[in-house]
Amino acid sequence: MAGKIVNGVNVDALAETIEAIKKDPEIAAFKFRVKNTWRNGTQNHATIQGFYGAKEEHPDRKARLDYDIDEPPVLMGEDKGPNPVEFLLVGLSGCITTAFVANAAARGIVIHSLEAELEGDLDIRGFLDLDKDVPPGYKEIRFRFTIDADATEEELQELAQYARDHSPVASTIMRATPVTVSLAGR
Numbered sequence: 001m002a003g004k005i006v007n008g009v010n011v012d013a014l015a016e017t018i019e020a021i022k023k024d025p026e027i028a029a030f031k032f033r034v035k036n037t038w039r040n041g042t043q044n045h046a047t048i049q050g051f052y053g054a055k056e057e058h059p060d061r062k063a064r065l066d067y068d069i070d071e072p073p074v075l076m077g078e079d080k081g082p083n084p085v086e087f088l089l090v091g092l093s094g095c096i097t098t099a100f101v102a103n104a105a106a107r108g109i110v111i112h113s114l115e116a117e118l119e120g121d122l123d124i125r126g127f128l129d130l131d132k133d134v135p136p137g138y139k140e141i142r143f144r145f146t147i148d149a150d151a152t153e154e155e156l157q158e159l160a161q162y163a164r165d166h167s168p169v170a171s172t173i174m175r176a177t178p179v180t181v182s183l184a185g186r
Contacts (some may be wrong), residue, residue, distance in 0.1 A: 009105035027054050036069075042077040044069040075124070085138065088173075089118045095169035096143060100159050103166075109155065112148040141173070 003012030021028045030053035036046045048065040051058050069084060071077025082090065093116045104111055119142050126136035143164070147156055164170050 006105035006108060007101050007111045009102050011105050014102065014106060024055075029053070029055075042071040042075065042083075043080055085120065085122060088138075089120055089141070092141065092143070092167070092169045092173065093118050095167040096163045099163035099167045100145070103162055104149065104151070104159055107155075107159075109159070110150045112150075113146075114149070115146045117144045117146075118142065138173075 003010040005011070030051065032048075032051045034046050034048055036044050038044050046067040046069060048061070048067075050060060067087070068081030069087065070080040071083045072079045075083065077083070097114065097116050101111060101114065120138040121140050122138050123131075123134045125131040126134040145156075145160055149156060151159070
């Protein structure tokens, strides 16, 4: 599909998608899936293959996506991959960056370069159940963009806030999405 490209985003296709969703909101319903297999110790292997979206099942991506998950040695792992809370930062970085870039494109703002750095504070006493007053998750996550773009500082600040406020990953973290855990076949 040809169209106007800004920052690698087809803004004409983006506008068409938005109009299609306005006419049929069911197009916007997606289900993403991950299969995780424990390997040994703190090692896991996650696989992503299909998803549901735009009113149909998408069983196969161009390539199956595989990720190794582990902990560093100080947390009883062998450092064979990022740990789960690092993957959360990866997801957050990609989601807010994507929202920023797509929104800049829709506004006609050209980005020459963009980097994001994230840092999160976590106290493992919560994970180890050593202190009931310490939550097991991040206490704070800081996200900092370094951007070269054809925009004013005010426009970039507005885009950064918009990206945070409309990022599905940031929203999931900030609004405490319910998580259910069950056992298969039990």
